[in-house]
Amino acid sequence: MLGWFVALEGRAAAAQEQCVQCHQSVSPKIVSDWRHSVHSEVGTNCVSCHGAAHDSASNPEKAELATPETCRGCHPGRVEEFERGKHALAWDSYKAMPTTHWQPMTLREGLQGCAGCHKIGMKSDQEIRRLREAGSDYGAGSCDSCHTRHLFSKQEALSPHACRTCHMGMDHPQWEMYESSKHGVRHELKTTGALPEDAAAPTCQTCHMDEGDHAVMTGWGFLAVRLPMPEDEQWARDRATVLKGLGVLDPDGNTTNRLEVVKKAKLARLTEEAFQKQRDKMVAICSDCHTEGYARKELARGDDMVRISDRLLAQSIRTVVALYEDGLLHKPDNQAYAYPDLLAFHDAPSSIETRLWLMFLKHRMRMFQGSFHMNPDYALWYGWSEMVRDRNWIEERAEELRRRRKVDRKLGLDQ
Template sequence: MQSKCIVLTIIGLITLSLCTMAHAHPEVDLEELYLELSKEAIACIECHKKESPGITADWGAGVHAKVGITCITCHKCEVGGAGLSRGHYKQYQRSDHKYGTSAYRVPVAALVSPMLCARCHFNEVKEYSRSKHANTLELIWKIDPWLRYGMNSDTERITGCFVCHGSILKVKDGKITSEGWPNVGVGRINVDGSRGSCISCHTRHKFSRAEARKPEACGRCHLGPGHPQAEIYNESIHGAIYRSEGDQWNWNASTREWIPGQAYRSPTCAVCHMCKVGTTAMTHDVTERLSWELQAPYTVRPSDFEPFPAKTDWKAERNKMKAVCLKCHGKLWVDNHYIQLDRVIKEYNEVYFKPAQDMLNRLYKNGLLDKSVPLDEQLELEFYELWHYEGRRARMGAAMMAPAYTWWRGFYECKKRYNTFMQEAQKLLSTKQPAYRYQDLPNATGDTEVPRRLSENSDPTAKE
């Protein structure tokens, strides 16, 4: 929010706050900009300044306005092109607005895909489109029980899962349907077949680099019981330093000046996972720098993760991440951190996951649990939560320096879960009574067919 606030505190008695919203007018000098623009391009800004001042001010406060990239650059589309807003033509038949006449008429699309950004930011789009972020829909349709078995409703998916993971956009009768939009999930499938959404982190219409460097940009998706990276970061020393003094860091620094020790003192999510730091190059592929699949039931190397094998070598990626740490820490400190992490992985895999899985398989074999539907028996749920909740928290807490997540919300809860799981399993084995099956999963009405567009060509940038 662009607001200029003057806060005067008079000996703790009166706090007077004068806030002037800079939202009503763009920060860019429009008169100067208009000298370079076509009359159609000026019309967009002039009309939208009135009709949608929020959007226009955001655009005006961002870098694009300063370099002459305006509404028309991103939204003009082919006549009859995918995503064309037929309704917008009406704006050029208005008698109440100077620019509302056919002299300014241009075909406009509401949708703007990464392929448009690729015209000027080719590398970012190329890297992004090979990442797990961009391909997550294909992946979750391969492995997720809620989707594959239709165990929740399409409404729950559209307003839950797909807000983070991304939707499949559809246009019907010149209108984008409500099954897919609004949506800015990381793996959105666009009407041109491209994957992903740049505005997941660079929100429109500022498209700011500074915003994406802050942990809040990631934390709106990376939180909660199964992937609490935001909470983990908050708890770590790195996050504590960010909270205590981050407002003084130079967030707008260029890539060259975004240097540890100069622009910032402790890393954010983006610093460790994406930014250029020392010899580690900037990347829009968050799968880089990872040496484990910490979210998987059984932890494996990224290249061995069958549903979506990364085309990376874990040792090389680990060295990239280590090179980031080494800008602020010594080698022994960093090496020992990874030794500790690897011990945690081994402990989780061997002590908790494998024995629980062996027991589950034994129950299936003995007919005490039914394998045809996942999560319809208490023990299946217990097993799911063992790896999906506390098992993930233990591993991720250790990877990102949050002892409360490694132990109290992690291994401690693994122990509790493990014991109740084993106790119940022993009971079934001794009584030879098959487990109770939940008869009714409310609203298990979701489509189980894998959307066809997920198997089509995924990387339009590959053609160049």
């Protein structure tokens, strides 16, 4: 038995040496990254993750792709945590968007569109095979979105820069908010030596991955809507309007099939207990540097910014609904209800509807996310101020359409 094990180990070592010799000339940086990794130090080699079937330049397709299941063999706890968090659902949530399949294939499968970041999500073996057949190996691993190949560095994944690739830009500029917030500034000062090593300087991971917990989740979720409805009657009406715009409620206030999609992708907290669990967790994290009272007060201010953003967005949604009802704006044939679909994104059919989804996806996101990331410029100028301008533009455009109809009727051009 011992002889069999020694022989097996010897074959694995020989296969590994063959891998290194070949890739040293073909892709040397892969080899150097691996040699610098902890994997190399502990004996995790090419064969450990890719198998031994690929043994020459003629059969690269035989190299197995490392997936979360591969990582689970050594890191079961971290993979299980990841599966409970929202990052694991990124692929599902991307596919659930109503018009994703309308986009060009390059945007859907490559690194040029939403899929480039959403591929961090878990995928079935069938989906991984399909991606590979399409020539798009990237995204099979999930873990390698943050612990990039072939270093798989923990230190890299602990840096806020690791989050920057995805959490930036138009719809969720968390990186820009963090970097220019006092938290981000202190982190930069700490890394340059201007602040002492033990100075408080929170990173993204400090607040969202406490003690390395990979089950990343937030209280308000990506959409900043939740259940139960608030006690404030005006806010409850506004949130109901927003939920109708998201397609979660129909015009009569009844839940739709899209609610099941929101549940599955964990895009919102749907019970008070689920929200409070995340809120209490964040208060505890904030309290490492601040008093608990201060933390709760500032988080409550963020909640209030969600309320204010809902007021502005709901007003504009109702303006567009009225245009549908009056026949001044054609409701897209693919929309199930007489409400604009905020999740249609780029496929909004008119300038008014385009302005509405930008109001939702760009400016509302900046308003409430800027508040929770303690960045006043994003909360005010890039958020609230832009939403006010969006609302005014939509209302003025609606009035212009009404004036045109009156003129057309007088001239008999509306027949």
